Amino acid sequence: MTQKPMTHRQILEALSGLLLVLFVAMLSGTVVSTALPKIIGALNGTQGQYTWVVTATLLAATASTPIWGKLADLFSKKTLIQTAIVVFAVGSVVAGLAQNTGQLIAARAFQGLGVGGLQALVQVAIAAMIPPRERGRYNGYLGGVMALATVGGPLLGGLIVDSSLGWRWCFFVGVPVAVIAFFLLQKTLRLPVMRREAKIDYLGATLIAAGVSLLLIWVSFVDKDFGWISWQSLAMAGGSVLLLVLATVVEARAPEPVVPLPIVKRRTTALAIVASLAVGMAMFGGSVFLGQYFQIGRGYSPTEAGLLTIPMMAGVLGASIIGGRLVTKTGKVKPFIVGGTIVLVIGLAALSVIDHETSLVYIGAAMFLVGAGVGASMQNLVLAVQNTVALRDIGAASATVAFFRSLGGAVGVSVLGAVLANRVSDSITAHLAEAGIPAGGKSAGSSLNLNELPPVVQHIVRAAYGDATGRIFLIAAAIAVIGVIASLFLKPAPLRSSLDAGPPATAAATAAAAADAVPDADVEILPRRLTPSPVRAR
Template structure:
């Protein structure tokens, strides 16, 4: 009887004129384009060592192929979220897809590392839109209580794309060449465009006002300065942590952030609603999202480097080695999503997830050239389980705190902290690796002969990454559990 009542409540929470069949097609459209974007984002993981060798890249450039995408993703996400509350989410979704499509072509034809990084930056703008709008559209057609299940689907989709990305990248590098890794996303993008255009129906809920472009520009520049500082500080070829260059970057970034806060507090339609961060749940979830993001964005790239350069595996074999991380993510997101929808409780899953994720990361800090593969794969499975139990659920609980007219900004806010945390984490880990392998160029390493320097340096890098996940343990414990709404 209770299940029937829940089903009727869920049916009644659908937008006017929308049936369960419409909902199914809408979710399918969202997942299709989300999958295409995530595959293209992760396809570069196993290709990066080969790309760096062919284009003569440095260790810093290696990490910035990933960091540039994350920077653009993070800084553009609040803009997409704000636009989602002002105009058609479906149209914006298509615009983001076109940007992603064109930048994929640009990355595939890149003649050098600088051009590749620039193309990946533009690609990050499209990815920021696709990620933020997927969450905002979901929140516009599904109630928070029902959304737990669908959030699990998105998490599963992300896990599958994370798995297929490195595998497709490895197979493509070993057969067609690394440039085709970027072209892989092109047909997926076209298919997603057609599918979304034909099937997606989402209500347009507009809030009046103009976009705060000045605030957006301040956020992009300040974020960029912080990431550049995190990437270059402490490396011998650039500047020390305690230097006038560091002081300059930090001072400029802090001044711009202060101006940004002032602007956002005065304008009528800010990019980021600062008062959202006053809410305890939103603030803690934002910090937690930034803390765990290193596992999603930073780990795969450096795992590819560890398995290929440090252990001498091929790109395809390296892609297969990342599967346990993805499998754990898949299980964690699907199982917890289903349990949240069934019972309405969520805190136990994010607390449990943060504990086992950090434990797995500290275990990974012990890996080196001679670590048995089964042990490494077990650690990756544990990390994946912990991450999958948190990522989408943190987004869900924040969406539960705002009305549907603000869900775009709320989704974008958490997505911003998640992606910026991942970008910052990747920059830090790239700097750590650069310090560990100083004097050894990625372009000069013979991948067929394992490099003990790279293998052992990975353990130190993962120790730093493990410490970066500890704030999530604390914040998840402090979040107060509230009931999930059964209406949109």
Template structure:
């Protein structure tokens, strides 16, 4: 379904917003506060990666537990993202980000004080809900106040935040784990930047996102989708690592009930006035192709961080600090390619070439890591990790840009939320599946990256099929500039 058609649907009532662009200084003021919040979210999401082996060693759970420490956050992030995306089109975005930050910090405190793995999962879930809110609303607001052609002008600021938060967080996490503070401190480091973000938001002019009236959140669809996906993930975990057979009553029960709830959710979503997952957008080829590529990029990033952290410590005998250092090429490459590609897109107006290049780099990097074993040369591993980071960096934000350039501006929140949802849910589903295929002693990391290379190859085909539409030069969907 085209953007024009979707704009006439009940979801897209007349927007309560002006399409007049903000001045550069006003955009910078809004951007500073938003990026302070994004810094907090990214830091809390990745700082604990080097601590995963230590956490599961102390609280138990093995490889499955290690995977679920990451999966719980991703699952909560994914299932809350469509709700945040809808709220971003309906409510005060500044207040929403403040609420999301408070949820994130509360989850961090719960995780830091967790006496058992189950309580840690609860804290991680709360962190995921908060992260989903911060990132989704930030994407919606920036998409609403900055025309697609001009977004690369501001991507340098975004890239600095990505570089500092994500490149520094693995090293910071490793240092904390090896210090007397221990792994629990990893979950508390987001509190100071969260306080700074809340203070900055208080002194920021109100960013106006698209507003739609007479719209309600589909809580039933959200509940069915969340419960169904969770049961399917539990099925994968108890079957792959729990020793259950796929034909056992337990596995079959989880599979049947989970699949039934997901199917019911799609039925509800089709009939809902304001579905949390706008299925009509999936009729747009750009949305479908970017969704496939987003799943590959998101899973590739989280799998590289989590599995290589376990590989470096469990197989190569590295300390948590050393593992953090060895993971930095991934996030440095991500930040570098994100900044450079964004600036070049703004300068030349050409964006598709960067998506193709990013997918190709991810294929090469994952293919190289597929040959990793305990005797592999360290510089080869690091080069492959860097290539993965460069590829993912060209994909993540530019895929969102491609979608936002396609849909009616009043639906930017819902469209961006849909892409982020599938990115997170793909990682949440993919990590347990990959963990189930990983041998007990973590010496089968290569087969994980072989699967990721195959998925990246599919992603390459998907981005090649995205229509190469000119980027809009204003917030009016009727205006564009040829590329």
């Protein structure tokens, strides 16, 4: 049967719901970023718990991303996206009702399951509609949504915390948006259902999740609760390595692996994974502490802290839109990835020298460079991988890159959070001793609940956070250099103009590929055989 590709209008209609989904997923993190210092202060939390409120979401998103991607290759993408929305909404409500930091961390972890699905499945759905060559054109819309969520989120979070609504509405505010997105997708999104007789590799997924979780838990507690050379480190770090090795063995033998090793072994995919790890560690690990720097280190309100992050989001927006259109025009993606990672390193290096008295103009310029680097590299790394795989593997391939990017972010937040906590603790202890105040006394209080501290202690705490933040950006810059090196070795392959990769072997394959470009037709794919079967669209 002959099928027509989607028109620009049909793509925009379908994108409306997908972009709203992406917006609500990103909003869940950004709306909390500037409010988190006050949230943790209100719950009498610590710096370690501050880090874990962020890490829990990233960890859950990371562990679940490959599973969502594999499911997208087997079942209805639309149904899966709507399921992820429900999980996200429930997690948001529970987080808003949390009575202590433990409950908040657990709720954020559950919310992260939905976030992981939304971030991965949006990329998968877009890849099923738009050829790689044309996708750069629409990446500008993605960049715009990213910038809006990242600029609007901190501002909204700051306004909510500074208003009579209270911090709990930072979590509730995303629920109505999620509900709207659910019904908008029901109306606008028409994607084919790729059905195959397949078995999900639950054992491999469990081993991957357990290995990653144990690694992050070790990173969070090492050098604070126990030493680098200790039985705890041996058990946790060694156990993590063992679990991940076992996961690799299982994935190599599984008929339907969660992380497809043949795809991962490809040069472009492997290098994109390394670059995504580095970009994720640098971006998440660095930017998540900027709100804390402005509020605790510089004494600005949550709303003011949100306004101060605008330069970074302007960089993301500009680089995404301009870079996306240039990618479509030239058909080349490598130059933009290389350029983006280099600019990211420059921006992070510039932020590495800040302290509690650095000019805001200088900080804004450095943040703009970081945002431009992220905007030029992040989406294009996914695009480079999608350009090399067949449509039937697009879900697993996209989710694999997203998995390692989230993993990098989770590791980055944990590592840099631990570095910041240790450096701040040492600085506060030393300066309290100089002031003749006992470090363990009541006057020291919780370092994140400044309202309960005497003015002299507040000044010490603010200076400690302001001066310590530069060190974590220096580490982030060093990590980002790895992304530059990996991107330089990417193969400069031109973007294809077809949805599927390679010439189809049979007429049935041609029909199946064509059906994937049409929103009102489903294709049922059987093992070793492609059979177009018009069924009800979902």
